[in-house]
Amino acid sequence: MPDISPYLGLPEVASAHGAELDYMLGLVHWLMLILFVIWAPFFIYVLIRFRASKNPRASYTGAKGRLAKIQEGGVIIAELVLLFAFAIPAWAVLKVQPPDENEAVVVRVTGEQFAWNIHYPGADGAFGKQDIKLVDTQTNPLGIDFNDPGAMDDLVTVNELHLPAGKPAIIHLGSKDVIHSFALNAMRVKQDAIPGISVPVYFTPTKPGNYEISCAQLCGLGHYRMRGKLVIHTPEEYRNWLQKMAQDLEEYGR
Amino acid sequence: MSDSTHAEDVKKHVRIYIAVFGALAALTVVTVAVAYLHLSIVPALIVALFIASIKGSLVAAYFMHLISEKKVIFALLIFTVIFLAVLFVLTISSYHDQIGGHIVP
Amino acid sequence: MDIPYTVTARPDTGVYNAKVGIWLFLASEVMLFGGLFSAYIFLRIGAPAWPGMLGGQLYKTSFDILNVPIGTFNTMVLIASSVTIVMSWASLMMNDFGKYKRYMGLTILCGLAFLVVKAFEYNAKFSHGLFPAEGNFLAIYFTLTGLHGLHVVGGIIVNSYFWGPGSKMWKTDPKRFTNRIEVAGLYWHFVDIVWIFLFPTIYLL
Amino acid sequence: MAKNAHNKDLQVAHPETSHAHGEHHPELGFWRKYVFSTDHKIIGLQYGFTALFFLLFGFTLVMIMRWQLAYPGEAIPLIGWLFSEESMPGGVMLPEFYNQLGAMHGTIMVFLGVVPLAVGAFGNYVVPLQIGAPDMAFPKLNMASYWAYFLGGVVMLSSFFVPAGAAKAGWTSYPPLANIETMGQTMWLLGMVFLITSSLLGAINFLTTIIQLRAEGLTFMRFPFFVWAQLITSFLLLLAFPPLEAAAILQLMDRLAGTSFFMPGGLVVSGQVMDISGGGSPLLWQHLFWFLAHPEVYVLILPAMGIVAEIIANNTRKPLWGYKAMVYSVIFLGFMSFIVWAHHMFITGMGTAISAFFQITTMIISIPSVIILSALFLSLWGGSIRFTTPMLFALGFLPMFGIGGLTGLPLGLAPTDIHLHDTYYVIGHFHYVVAPGTILALFAGIYYWYPKITGRSMNDLLGKIHFWGTIICMNFIFMPMFIQGLAGVSRRLYDGGQLYQFAQPVLKWNEVMSIAAWIMGLVQIVFIVNLFMSIRKGKKVSDNPWEATTLEWSATSSPPLAHGNFETMPQVYRGPYEYSVPGNSRDFAPQNEPEEKVSAA
Ligand code: HEA
Ligand code: HEA
Ligand code: CUA
Ligand SMILES: [Cu+2]
Numbered sequence A: 001m002p003d004i005s006p007y008l009g010l011p012e013v014a015s016a017h018g019a020e021l022d023y024m025l026g027l028v029h030w031l032m033l034i035l036f037v038i039w040a041p042f043f044i045y046v047l048i049r050f051r052a053s054k055n056p057r058a059s060y061t062g063a064k065g066r067l068a069k070i071q072e073g074g075v076i077i078a079e080l081v082l083l084f085a086f087a088i089p090a091w092a093v094l095k096v097q098p099p100d101e102n103e104a105v106v107v108r109v110t111g112e113q114f115a116w117n118i119h120y121p122g123a124d125g126a127f128g129k130q131d132i133k134l135v136d137t138q139t140n141p142l143g144i145d146f147n148d149p150g151a152m153d154d155l156v157t158v159n160e161l162h163l164p165a166g167k168p169a170i171i172h173l174g175s176k177d178v179i180h181s182f183a184l185n186a187m188r189v190k191q192d193a194i195p196g197i198s199v200p201v202y203f204t205p206t207k208p209g210n211y212e213i214s215c216a217q218l219c220g221l222g223h224y225r226m227r228g229k230l231v232i233h234t235p236e237e238y239r240n241w242l243q244k245m246a247q248d249l250e251e252y253g254r
Numbered sequence B: 001m002s003d004s005t006h007a008e009d010v011k012k013h014v015r016i017y018i019a020v021f022g023a024l025a026a027l028t029v030v031t032v033a034v035a036y037l038h039l040s041i042v043p044a045l046i047v048a049l050f051i052a053s054i055k056g057s058l059v060a061a062y063f064m065h066l067i068s069e070k071k072v073i074f075a076l077l078i079f080t081v082i083f084l085a086v087l088f089v090l091t092i093s094s095y096h097d098q099i100g101g102h103i104v105p
Numbered sequence C: 001m002d003i004p005y006t007v008t009a010r011p012d013t014g015v016y017n018a019k020v021g022i023w024l025f026l027a028s029e030v031m032l033f034g035g036l037f038s039a040y041i042f043l044r045i046g047a048p049a050w051p052g053m054l055g056g057q058l059y060k061t062s063f064d065i066l067n068v069p070i071g072t073f074n075t076m077v078l079i080a081s082s083v084t085i086v087m088s089w090a091s092l093m094m095n096d097f098g099k100y101k102r103y104m105g106l107t108i109l110c111g112l113a114f115l116v117v118k119a120f121e122y123n124a125k126f127s128h129g130l131f132p133a134e135g136n137f138l139a140i141y142f143t144l145t146g147l148h149g150l151h152v153v154g155g156i157i158v159n160s161y162f163w164g165p166g167s168k169m170w171k172t173d174p175k176r177f178t179n180r181i182e183v184a185g186l187y188w189h190f191v192d193i194v195w196i197f198l199f200p201t202i203y204l205l
Numbered sequence D: 001m002a003k004n005a006h007n008k009d010l011q012v013a014h015p016e017t018s019h020a021h022g023e024h025h026p027e028l029g030f031w032r033k034y035v036f037s038t039d040h041k042i043i044g045l046q047y048g049f050t051a052l053f054f055l056l057f058g059f060t061l062v063m064i065m066r067w068q069l070a071y072p073g074e075a076i077p078l079i080g081w082l083f084s085e086e087s088m089p090g091g092v093m094l095p096e097f098y099n100q101l102g103a104m105h106g107t108i109m110v111f112l113g114v115v116p117l118a119v120g121a122f123g124n125y126v127v128p129l130q131i132g133a134p135d136m137a138f139p140k141l142n143m144a145s146y147w148a149y150f151l152g153g154v155v156m157l158s159s160f161f162v163p164a165g166a167a168k169a170g171w172t173s174y175p176p177l178a179n180i181e182t183m184g185q186t187m188w189l190l191g192m193v194f195l196i197t198s199s200l201l202g203a204i205n206f207l208t209t210i211i212q213l214r215a216e217g218l219t220f221m222r223f224p225f226f227v228w229a230q231l232i233t234s235f236l237l238l239l240a241f242p243p244l245e246a247a248a249i250l251q252l253m254d255r256l257a258g259t260s261f262f263m264p265g266g267l268v269v270s271g272q273v274m275d276i277s278g279g280g281s282p283l284l285w286q287h288l289f290w291f292l293a294h295p296e297v298y299v300l301i302l303p304a305m306g307i308v309a310e311i312i313a314n315n316t317r318k319p320l321w322g323y324k325a326m327v328y329s330v331i332f333l334g335f336m337s338f339i340v341w342a343h344h345m346f347i348t349g350m351g352t353a354i355s356a357f358f359q360i361t362t363m364i365i366s367i368p369s370v371i372i373l374s375a376l377f378l379s380l381w382g383g384s385i386r387f388t389t390p391m392l393f394a395l396g397f398l399p400m401f402g403i404g405g406l407t408g409l410p411l412g413l414a415p416t417d418i419h420l421h422d423t424y425y426v427i428g429h430f431h432y433v434v435a436p437g438t439i440l441a442l443f444a445g446i447y448y449w450y451p452k453i454t455g456r457s458m459n460d461l462l463g464k465i466h467f468w469g470t471i472i473c474m475n476f477i478f479m480p481m482f483i484q485g486l487a488g489v490s491r492r493l494y495d496g497g498q499l500y501q502f503a504q505p506v507l508k509w510n511e512v513m514s515i516a517a518w519i520m521g522l523v524q525i526v527f528i529v530n531l532f533m534s535i536r537k538g539k540k541v542s543d544n545p546w547e548a549t550t551l552e553w554s555a556t557s558s559p560p561l562a563h564g565n566f567e568t569m570p571q572v573y574r575g576p577y578e579y580s581v582p583g584n585s586r587d588f589a590p591q592n593e594p595e596e597k598v599s600a601a
Helices: A018-049 A067-096 A235-252 B007-036 B041-063 B071-096 C017-046 C068-093 C097-127 C136-163 C165-172 C174-204 D004-012 D015-019 D030-035 D040-070 D095-130 D139-161 D184-212 D225-256 D282-316 D323-339 D352-379 D389-406 D408-412 D414-420 D424-454 D460-487 D509-537 D595-600
Strands: A105-112 A115-120 A155-158 A160-164 A169-175 A180-184 A189-193 A197-203 A209-215 A228-233 C052-054 C057-059
Touching: A018 A067, A018 D352, A018 D389, A018 D408, A018 D414, A067 D352, A067 D414, A105 A160, A105 A180, A105 A189, A115 A160, A115 A228, A155 A160, A155 A235, A160 A235, A169 A180, A169 A189, A189 A197, A189 D414, A228 A235, B007 B041, B007 C068, B007 C174, B041 C068, B041 C174, B071 C017, B071 D225, B071 D282, B071 D323, B071 D352, C017 C136, C017 C174, C017 D184, C017 D225, C017 D282, C052 C136, C068 C097, C068 C174, C097 C136, C097 C165, C097 C174, C136 C165, C136 C174, C136 D225, C165 C174, D040 D095, D040 D139, D040 D424, D040 D509, D095 D139, D095 D184, D095 D225, D095 D282, D095 D424, D139 D184, D184 D225, D225 D282, D225 D323, D282 D323, D282 D352, D282 D389, D282 D424, D323 D352, D352 D389, D352 D408, D352 D414, D389 D408, D389 D424, D389 D460, D408 D414, D408 D424, D414 D460, D424 D460, D424 D509, D460 D509
Parallel strands: A105 A169, A160 A228
Antiparallel strands: A105 A115, A115 A155, A169 A197, A180 A189, A180 A209, A209 A228, C052 C057
């Protein structure tokens, strides 16, 4: 089937798996379109042809033929294909088989009312310990224990997620207070951030550029403004950005 | 019970009620006794639920005379049982099939 | 035109209206308690320990926190009341109104005894600072037994009505009255069954 | 409906007279006759008017929201001053208030509008008549059910006036948000407990009535499709609602007793560590909620399908095509609707096995809908179609439900749901099924059964204006939602997505949608005028003005109150839709006319 997803008005796709997902979305819309094209003309034709003034006496038996059966069979087959050839295998790949952490950029993202806290492990690749007793809305929203050796070089940003293109990213998603939903439209990524559960979200950005993080789940009065920036760098730029952040940390402290 | 129940049948039933009461009391004692053995959770659960199911069935079958009830009633109840099972099984299995980990502070 | 089949059974279904009604009601009750039980299991499999830390103290088994002998006693009381209520119906079937009164009276007394015992149990918990908010074990315990207790209260009210003012109907319409007692009995047995499951799952596991 | 004759009682009514114990049909006073009535027709009308009021109210809430979506941050003209400073300072809506409006719109439309109208009103009025019963099986329970609903409505409405206003956590009331939000949330839960009770009592009554009080000869396969729809609907209500009641009790405990059923430990809300025991799970609520709420959406659609089927058979003057297949489909649909609920939860982090299960069941459940809709389309073939007002609405339902149903498919496949979940695409999907779908069908039902209720018909011209105005506006409101959703715009956004770059190209639709909604509001005035005016001024019609076959049309119009409906218990001889039977001179054969009479006619 030709891909009709370009006509659906989707945002530009910028991740490795996005095209496949769009293709699937196109396929489902094909199915919808075909059913619509069967029934809409039928409907109009019938209304005109069988109006009472034209056809004063109705037929007791009515429609004959196998249109309904053929259509139902077609729908069943189409749905089976969609399910077993696309949806179920795709889900396993998209959601349940994260790439190796050593090959990927690993970040923690924690939702709160109404911001995304982003936590990088820093050069040592280890996340510092966290303790909710240390949480301070202004200075330490994640409650990171900065005396922990693993935490010395950790970077924390708010509402700004930087990632390199071409390398898988794994985001450990959580929430401090209520349910949020971490939506990266351009990446075709969405995952609820549920307090009490840490979920790995992963994808490979392909196109450098500026994108957005939105919150898809109602999380309170500031839900509408829980917006973050997603910056996809070239690998080089990304290294520079990390370096600059580390330098700033050294110069200005926390 | 239907219109055809006569006093004679009822007398017979009364004897059954007493017997069922005896069974229920005995089974209660058994459950409690088993509980004092402090089996590990899985066998304990199986025994406890097994006995509870027998007791529940006895009450339903004889006191609520389901055993001689009409078809309609069964038709209504069968769906309840199915959906109850569905609620249990799916809700609980979805707990186990969760991406990521539950954080227990 | 009166509503048919309030007293006699409809020929093709073989039951009278109220019987269908009460079984439907019980079906919905099964789903209500089923929802609560599934919540219980869901929370319990996610819990690191059960009952766990409550009021600053670690409880390893439910025996340490709930009183099993008292629970057993209450189970017996409810089972006995199930027998008495079915006997009260059987007495009506045998046309013995006096016996009906006695058995129904006993049923009500059993129900009250159950509640009194329950009240003492609750009170013992409260006096040790064990409130629902302390932890999920207690939350489940109070919610489930509390809702069950409310069902007992409802049953007692209905049974008392049929024991007292409602029993006048025996004179005017004995068949219908007998049906009513049967229906009340079905409800009461259901309340008993709920407890038959509540008791082991909360007290003993 | 108030026939002139009844107005006499209205003046001479004394509540005391109601205690008279007459042998037959005791004269009831005004209160017992019209307010605390136990007659299914009066209760049906009470349900109907209350539900219409709530529909209008819920619509009003959304019309106010749509101002904010079209012109974010601008003061609301004309009515802005009506609201308190806490919700709309200077006439400009605050986000808190937007969330209240959204949550209450959803709740009111679903639980206080459509279900009471579709089940409480139509079910109550029409089902006993269609099965030839003198009343519902438990008239007092029926009354209790209405009043529980009424109380639920009062509690919901009054929640707007408690400190910090009504519920703000959406109609889904997801914790932890719902647990930490203000008092309105408690009111919401209390209101829901009343509404659930009402629905349960109603469901018990409908099921018993349909099973026990069928007329002689009315076998299940001779039921009008509407009765089947109500039967299955009642089953859904009966078995799906209690788990939500359980969940509501648990959430009440969380809110009032400080338990943690739905709260994990370690929550930090606005910088403060929450003082709770923890150990609960927010997902538990979602399971219990959707265990109800998915069947609930079929509660919204099945009665609508029932109404449409009745009207199509009547106005094509031929039997429904594939009646049996439709019946089996509706039973299967009811059954399946209990095992698809978690398709609302794909994005919560479901593993492969569970998500595969729910995707498969979701695809399976679409098949019976396809069968029913196809059968209705095919029923038109060979008919002699009368374009009466109810028929127009019923015909409008078909493609609208089709669009709504079809857009459910990409949501039902978990990978495509990733992009669409919680966007306006979902809003578009379900509004197509509930608004241009169900609401049109409910209007169709009102136009169709009005003559039975009042003995007069509603004005045709006004009806047609109402139809075209409504269906055109509906499409302008809901079609752009798909465009916005595909572009990725989240739902429940106070400003409609202003802040987002990717939303900019599709934001212009907000104004179009809002204007269409307000025009549609104006069009409803035509309906309201028509509805009330026709009680007095409508054309007087015979007992069976549509020349229909089902039993309700064999009762006199405005069927007698006080447990009557029919002079004698009707006897049923044939299936529900014996129209245009070959060999008969008349083109309809009522269910209760013996063979000799039919062929003689
Ligand atoms: C009456 C209400 C109703 C009905 C009938 C349906 C029907 C369906 N719904 Fe919908 N749904 C809702 C009401 C309804 N839904 C609501 C209220 C929500 C959102 C709740 C919230 O989050 O607030 C929702 C959300 C919702 C979701 C969750 C989305 C998300 O949050 O991400 C999903 C996912 O699977 C879904 C799927 C389906 C499916 C597969 C059907 C199927 O049953 C549809 C089957 C029908 C067809 C397949 C049509 C067949 C068509 C033809 C035969 C031809 C057509 C011809 C012409 C057009 C001319 N629905
Ligand atoms: C049955 C359910 C139902 C119905 C019918 C409707 C009908 C409508 N809905 Fe609603 N809607 C929901 C259920 C429903 N909705 C739900 C569940 C949500 C989600 C809430 C949440 O996020 O939690 C939602 C959300 C929702 C939103 C999204 C808000 C957001 O995400 O921020 C919008 C936006 O435009 C909207 C608009 C409308 C409109 C314009 C109508 C119109 O179609 C209204 C049409 C109404 C009428 C035509 C009424 C006619 C009545 C009369 C004429 C009465 C006559 C009176 C007398 C005789 C007394 N709805
Ligand atoms: Cu966070 Cu919405
Ligand atoms: Cu659903």
